């Protein structure tokens with residue numbers, strides 16, 4: 001009897017462990033524990049054996065039953081977890097795919113690459129430079145000495161240098177990308193045709209058309225016999241390529257210390273077609289960039305002989321070009337992280 005019980009236990013356990021699915025497991029369960037199962041029948045036999053042996057055999061039979069039941073339970077868990085893994089792995093080629101989210105380029109990046117492409121067509125290369133700058137590159141070398149009133153128009157943010165050896169006020173956040181005129185001319189020999197996109201910073205009250213941090217695009221060209229008509233021609237080409245052929249461009253005199261003569265460029269308002277609207281403050285025209293012939297003092301600062309070489313320079317508010325292009329009425333939208341704005345581009 002004892003041997004029979006142990007035999008039952010061993011076969012049951014090995015058969016249970018061999019099962020591959022719930023159906024097979026169910027069959028084995030019936031085979032051993034069902035009404036006519038091997039173990040059930042064996043237990044019934046216990047009644048027939050000598051009374052003094054019964055407790056011992058009964059205990060053994062209970063142990064066998066428990067082992068078989070536990071093994072079945074464990075195998076059940078194993079099978080169901082394997083089946084769920086298989087279910088996940090199965091590919092239903094007819095079910096619609098899950099769309100993954102694709103990132104978007106920021107509108108500034110779009111516009112920037114468009115502008116770089118336009119200037120590449122006419123031989124300009126792009127350069128990059130530091131946002132933390134010295135007073136020398138941002139002002140001094142650009143013909144804006146310490147007491148020059150032009151400094152007041154560019155509300156400068158100064159870095160706290162009190163704990164360093166640097167003279168106070170010498171390290172700033174650049175207020176204009178014009179610093180790169182100096183940096184590039186120091187390093188590279190003319191002839192030059194360069195554009196520099198980049199971020200600039202000013203201590204401004206933030207509103208719909210002002211930010212304390214915005215993008216500019218600087219451009220300049222140095223060569224022998226460069227004239228004002230080269231400047232006007234280049235800028236008209238650029239503005240018409242970017243805003244559309246029908247756009248009108250006009251230049252008016254303006255003063256910047258680092259150019260002489262200086263000018264501002266305006267484009268005709270694309271919204272009201274020069275009739276006047278709130279976008280162009282009823283003037284029909286929108287101011288878009290500052291420009292001029294590079295001042296001889298600037299060329300001298302980088303040891304380029306102004307009698308041999310001339311150049312023009314221009315600087316445009318890149319952030320403004322983006323809002324104009326997409327007719328956005330608030331500059332702050334460009335730094336707003338709300339995806340509903342970005343997903344429109």
Ligand code: PHE
Pocket residue numbers: 175176177178256259290291292313314315316
């Ligand atoms: N740096 C000037 C500004 O920020 C723009 C400019 C650049 C004007 C180059 C003339 C020549 O306002």
